Amino acid sequence: MKTSTYLVNIIALLSFASAGCAKMEFAKIVDNASLVVPTPSPSPTPPAKLPDHVYSDVVKSGNKQVDFLLVMDDSNSMLPDLKKLAASMSDFMVSLEASQIDWQMCLTTTRPLPDSAGVTHWGMPLTWAQYSPLAGTSPWVLKKGTTNMNSIFTSTVDTLQIGGTGSGDERAIKATYVNFQNVGNGCYRDGAAKSVIIISDEDERSVGGDITKVKAKDNPTAYQPLEAEDQPENLVKLSQSVFGDEVRFTFNSIIVKPGDSVCEMTQDQDTSPSHPGFVYSTMSNLTQGGIGSICDANFATSLNTFKDKIINSLSQINLECAPDLTTLTVAVDGQVIKNYSVSGNVLHFAAPLTEGTQLDMSYDCK
Template identity: 25%
Template sequence: MKLRLGLLLVALGAFAGCDDVGGEVGRGEAVPAVAPPRLSPVELLPPVVDRSVTQRVEVRDPPAIPAVQVDVQRQADGIVDILWVVDDSGSMANQRQTLTNNFSRFLQELLALQVRFHIGVISTNYNDRGTLRGTTKVITNDTPNPQQVFLQNTSFPNASRVRLEQGLRMVELALTEPNLSGPNKDFLRPNAALAVIAVTDEDDSSYGDPNYYARFLRSLKGPGNENLSSLSVIGGTTPDGCYPPGEEIYFGGRADPAFRYSTAATKTGGIIGSICDVSFEATLLKIAAALNTLRRVFPLSLKPDPATITVRVNGNLISKDVVNGWQYRAETQSIIFLGNYVPPPGALLRFEYAFVIP
């Protein structure tokens, strides 16, 4: 009996360990029972637009804020070194006299322009090696009787004969060592403009291209200051030359065309005049005007209210006056001095004015 009961229990255990496909529990394909989905209807409604009038917003400019601007500028120094290169040949006797006769007018113009000058004289003669002439080698604003000193420095024997007239080369020698620290040491100032003025009835016969000498002059003041150096010439007109007054009847009286000097003058922005003019005054006045380094126009940094502008020079109030004061030019936003008054060399200018911040 016990044996039968045991066999029955074993059979029941084996039956319970098998699935419906005869395998072990968990090894058959599981097929879950899933209920069918239930869908609910969705109602689509048109959008609702609120067409009621909204309140308008007015955009206004912010209020203007008045402000004061002060511009401070400095006048140029007005310093110029003037080197005269004078032909010392005998044929130039009359022209040298014309030059000295007109020198006082040239000097007056420099003084009127408030130019602080150094004036020296060299010859075109190669034998002089570019050294400054005279006992008083450098004429300044403080030199007593500068007219007489200039006459002495430009006087040569009337019978002088020059074989090698090398004006351009003499300029180079005058402005380089050993002359700069030797006989010409008091002439050239580092902060001054340089003007070379050649007066001759013959063209230059220096070795080398005149463009070389033009580059030499323009390089003297350093990069960015090329325009501070110039060469002007009073010489024979190009292309045919000319006869100085009263010398038409003389053999060899014709002044040679100054091709080389004119080339150097053109390259350096100088003035070209004729040695055959009855007077050199017009040419000398042009040269003097070109030597004026004082500024007459001073731009403002902001657009001012013209009624509020005040101008002070070295602390002194300058009136708004066409002749003896300043004017404001709206088209250039500048203060200008076009009348008799020009701020002096090195002066400190103060421009104060109101402007509007938008």
């Protein structure tokens, strides 16, 4: 009986030990020095953002040349103003030559002109009076170096048919538009800047296509809607298409300035009512041109302003858009410069860039 009890106790003890051993766990000892931690793959470097626009070119010698188109309003009320313009033009040309600008000039009017067969054409160049051009130069292309400019301008105005057929429908922008289209007329040289000077005491199509601007004493047909060739934006697009995006184009106006009621009343005392040049001033502002008053005692101040605008236009370039200035980089002959200003999408240099200068730019649009 004692032996049996003893065996039972031995079996129980072994069972307990076996059960205890089954539940035991031993921590694995790890040698940290033997661990190899994988190096994470580097994130790919995103490609650098390219600028929206990159420009690189050499300033051409043609940028020292300016081709002018003078557009005169030859309606009934304009004779005194045209004589005033003629008296100022020769001094204007002398000042241009002093600025070392190689210029030439054509002339047309704000109405269609008849050719030798009596067929009328918009923007047709007129022959200058008392002008003896050099061999190979057309008589309607006035050139730098001409000596008797005062008599040429005065005599040319005297020969105009003031108040001729169709002169009441003033269309300086349309006349310029059609003249630009006819590049075979000899008025324009490749690469030369283009500068239009118009003089009128009314707006495009008299009232600028705005029927509310018609006055009581106006001709019943004073209001005419503006057509595509009368629109300032379309003239800019045509200039870029015909002459190239890089060719400078300024449109300068001698007009009744919008808001100048004193000048308007003065001009209204003539044979027909005047109208402020709203469309013409828009055209001038669009091309960084000058705006002078037709009521000035003489046009010397206005023409000198135009001269400055012309010179400034040789020191600027039209960008594809208004640039983000934080991204704009300008280099001249490989050197980054900062002495420039930006107005809208026009970049103005502090000093004119001469021919042969390398110009490089890059920028993002705003």
